Amino acid sequence: MFDWADPATAYFWEAASKEQLVIQRCGACRQYQFYPRPFCLSCDSDDIGWVAASGRGTVYSQTTVHLKSAPELGLVTPYVVAVVQLEEGPRLLTNLTGEACRIGSPVQVGWRSRPGRAPVPVFGPVRS
Amino acid sequence: MLMTGPDRAVFISGVAEAPLGEVRDHSELSMIALAAREALADAGLTLRDVDGLFVNYLGEEGTVQVGEYLGIQPSYSDSSDLGGAAFVAFLGHASAALQTGRCRVALVVYASRQRTRATRKLNHWNEKATSPQFEQPYGLPAPMGQFGLLAARHMHEYGTTPEQLASVAVTARQWAGLNPKAWKRAPLTIDDVLESRLICAPLHRLDCCLVTDGGGAIVLTTGDRARDSANTPIRVAGTGESARQWHIPQLPSLEASPGVAAARAALQMADVGHSDIDVFEPYDASTISVLLALEDVGFCARGEAGAFVQAGNLTITGSLPSITSGGGLSYCHPGALGILLVIEAVRQLRGQAGARQVPGATVGLVHGIGGLFSTAATAVLVRG
Numbered sequence: 001m002f003d004w005a006d007p008a009t010a011y012f013w014e015a016a017s018k019e020q021l022v023i024q025r026c027g028a029c030r031q032y033q034f035y036p037r038p039f040c041l042s043c044d045s046d047d048i049g050w051v052a053a054s055g056r057g058t059v060y061s062q063t064t065v066h067l068k069s070a071p072e073l074g075l076v077t078p079y080v081v082a083v084v085q086l087e088e089g090p091r092l093l094t095n096l097t098g099e100a101c102r103i104g105s106p107v108q109v110g111w112r113s114r115p116g117r118a119p120v121p122v123f124g125p126v127r128s
Numbered sequence: 129m130l131m132t133g134p135d136r137a138v139f140i141s142g143v144a145e146a147p148l149g150e151v152r153d154h155s156e157l158s159m160i161a162l163a164a165r166e167a168l169a170d171a172g173l174t175l176r177d178v179d180g181l182f183v184n185y186l187g188e189e190g191t192v193q194v195g196e197y198l199g200i201q202p203s204y205s206d207s208s209d210l211g212g213a214a215f216v217a218f219l220g221h222a223s224a225a226l227q228t229g230r231c232r233v234a235l236v237v238y239a240s241r242q243r244t245r246a247t248r249k250l251n252h253w254n255e256k257a258t259s260p261q262f263e264q265p266y267g268l269p270a271p272m273g274q275f276g277l278l279a280a281r282h283m284h285e286y287g288t289t290p291e292q293l294a295s296v297a298v299t300a301r302q303w304a305g306l307n308p309k310a311w312k313r314a315p316l317t318i319d320d321v322l323e324s325r326l327i328c329a330p331l332h333r334l335d336c337c338l339v340t341d342g343g344g345a346i347v348l349t350t351g352d353r354a355r356d357s358a359n360t361p362i363r364v365a366g367t368g369e370s371a372r373q374w375h376i377p378q379l380p381s382l383e384a385s386p387g388v389a390a391a392r393a394a395l396q397m398a399d400v401g402h403s404d405i406d407v408f409e410p411y412d413a414s415t416i417s418v419l420l421a422l423e424d425v426g427f428c429a430r431g432e433a434g435a436f437v438q439a440g441n442l443t444i445t446g447s448l449p450s451i452t453s454g455g456g457l458s459y460c461h462p463g464a465l466g467i468l469l470v471i472e473a474v475r476q477l478r479g480q481a482g483a484r485q486v487p488g489a490t491v492g493l494v495h496g497i498g499g500l501f502s503t504a505a506t507a508v509l510v511r512g
Contacts, residue, residue, distance in 0.1 A: 004259045013261075035262045035375070060377075061284070063276030064329040069267040078326075081268045083277060083377045091377035093263045103284040112265075120265045 008036035011050060017118040019111045021053045023090055034090035055109035057086040059101050084123050098124035138223040139354035139361035142171030143471040146239045146343035148460045149311050157197045159239035163345035171347040172356030173233055180204040180231030182222055184214040185464060204231040211498020212411060215466030217505035220367030222348045239343030240462040248339045263375055272336055274376045274500045276328030279416035286431030290330055294321035295438045296415035297334050297457050302443060304454025306484035311340050312458040335415040342462030344471050360478045366508035368393025374502055387424030387504035398508035402427055406489040407476045408450040409469040411497045412457045421495050449486045452476055466496040477511040
């Protein structure tokens, strides 16, 4: 079910299949990290665990893509690809959905389903 | 042991472009053969003298395939894949190999027919990633998507404008107008760039480099052999390289660009300052690439490159003549530009650049980038 699965990434996609965004946190130095690895990038500890992310973050950068996406991605041109900085610190690549956001805008996680695969986290404006 | 002294300094003693633009009557291998033999003749050498071979992107075990084609059995082979920056990094790798006696004559070659084979797609993903699972679903076209993200962040942090980005493309086109081999030579205006269609906003079509065929060859050797060169040998005075990230969210900040470490190392090794540089050849994969290069190398403070370009500093009469061939934006972009940046710098430092010659150029700085703004390699080249 999970392409390129390894013990670290499989946990992420299992949580994603329940629409839960999880990131790693080091038990030794308490740093958060994304994407998942079997060790801590900050202090080289093996004591790496998982926490639920708040799902909140801010837009670090974004680009509106005016090219056609690969058909299997199902993205309708133009679409927005962004780097979002999570409240906990790590950044990830994502799509922005819903009304337009700017760099620095607060965003929160949502999920986009994929046929036969775990949904992927996408982000949109914070709902009040 | 590292050899030093005048005879152990490393020189570029021969350069040649492969056929450029749209190449329908050659294969990549025959393009390489033409360029290699011309560059070797320029150096007063032949293929029989070559015992070090440096290639990237030329198939599996590229040095083996190219070596067989050229009839070379190298004692030293290098196909380090640093993307388009590899060919600038090879100047450092070849210097080390030559100075330690691993080889005596180093040949760097590249050719691509990405245009006529239509192998370059703007909407291809990060498909070569070992682990594309966290990026592939989002449809970021590589590499212009990455450059779009960098440009948007640069605009946000520093107030860089679309007009300033466009002025890079306009400057490159002015240089291309002076280069008979340039693919695009007709004058270009800021409005032309801003009115071209958006690709990955804020980047327009004319903020992005060309897709052409092309390639080239470079011959390096030590001082004792460089004397055979028909032309002024150009000394490789300093080199540096760095690799930072594959996935763009892993770049901590614009200030942490791989170009910073690469340029610092090259300038330090060459023992020259920014004011010593007469000609600057940045890898202009996109207009933002040039602003980042100016700031990464340290010609401009962070956020000041846009105004610096707009004020005309990169033109033939400016304080830092740059992109003197017309660059990837207007001269040629055969998938990996690095080799052509080095060839252009050598021509400028030899005084062979014709209408686009920067008068009296003696110190050049080449700054290559590669991958998805992943790698950088810098070389300081000196006449004499």
